[in-house]
Amino acid sequence: xxxxxxxxxxxxxxxxxxxxxxxxxxxxxxxxxxxxxxxxxxxxxxxxxxxxxxxxxxxxxxxxxxxxxxxxxxxx
Amino acid sequence: xxxxxxxxxxxxxxxxxxxxxxxxxxxxxxxxxxxxxxxxxxxxxxxxxxxxxxxxxxxxxxxxxxxxxxxxxxxx
Numbered sequence: 001x002x003x004x005x006x007x008x009x010x011x012x013x014x015x016x017x018x019x020x021x022x023x024x025x026x027x028x029x030x031x032x033x034x035x036x037x038x039x040x041x042x043x044x045x046x047x048x049x050x051x052x053x054x055x056x057x058x059x060x061x062x063x064x065x066x067x068x069x070x071x072x073x074x075x076x
Numbered sequence: 077x078x079x080x081x082x083x084x085x086x087x088x089x090x091x092x093x094x095x096x097x098x099x100x101x102x103x104x105x106x107x108x109x110x111x112x113x114x115x116x117x118x119x120x121x122x123x124x125x126x127x128x129x130x131x132x133x134x135x136x137x138x139x140x141x142x143x144x145x146x147x148x149x150x151x152x
Contacts, residue, residue, distance in 0.1 A: 006117055008117070008119070018118070018119075021118065021138070021139070024138055025134060025138060028134075028137055028138060030130070030133075030134055031123070032122055032123025032126060033120060033121070033122060033123075034121040034122065034123065035120075035121035036118060036119070036120055036121070037118070037119045038116060038117070038118050038119075039116070039117045039118075039119070040114060040115070040116065040117065041082055041084070041114070041115045041116065041117045042094070042097065042112060042113070042114050042115075043084070043094075043112070043113045043114075043115070044109060044111075044112055045109070045110040045111035045112070046108055046109060046110065047107070047108025047109075047110070050108060054106070057106075058101060058104075058106055061104055062097070062100055062101060062104060063097070
């Protein structure tokens with residue numbers, strides 16, 4: 001089975017990488033880009049029967065820094 | 077309007093970051109992790125009426141390195 005985890009900086013946490021992308025898009029002539037946030041996506045190929053609770057545990061222990069990052073889990 | 081772009085390394089391109097995560101999960105006692113791929117997600121806050129073609133243009137010109145990365149676009 002597959003799981004996909006999205007990890008984004010929490011709202012209010014400064015995202016310099018996203019800000020750099022926003023600025024670069026403006027430089028390239030793309031108008032109307034009001035904001036950019038950049039995060040990570042991690043695709044996990046897991047043994048069948050792995051529960052969402054296990055994936056949550058992985059996020060809490062390794063994948064996300066829960067002080068500044070939030071995560072969402074999609075199982076497929 | 078919002079757009080979300082997923083950027084992943086193409087299949088066959090070595091992903092050392094994902095491999096490091098896979099190894100670390102094993103070290104932490106999570107068994108049954110067969111593979112991990114790590115990519116980027118970029119959330120764009122765009123002016124209303126921006127077309128998918130414009131977002132695709134952003135991907136081709138800046139966001140993705142299309143030699144080694146593939147991207148998918150979700151508009152919301």
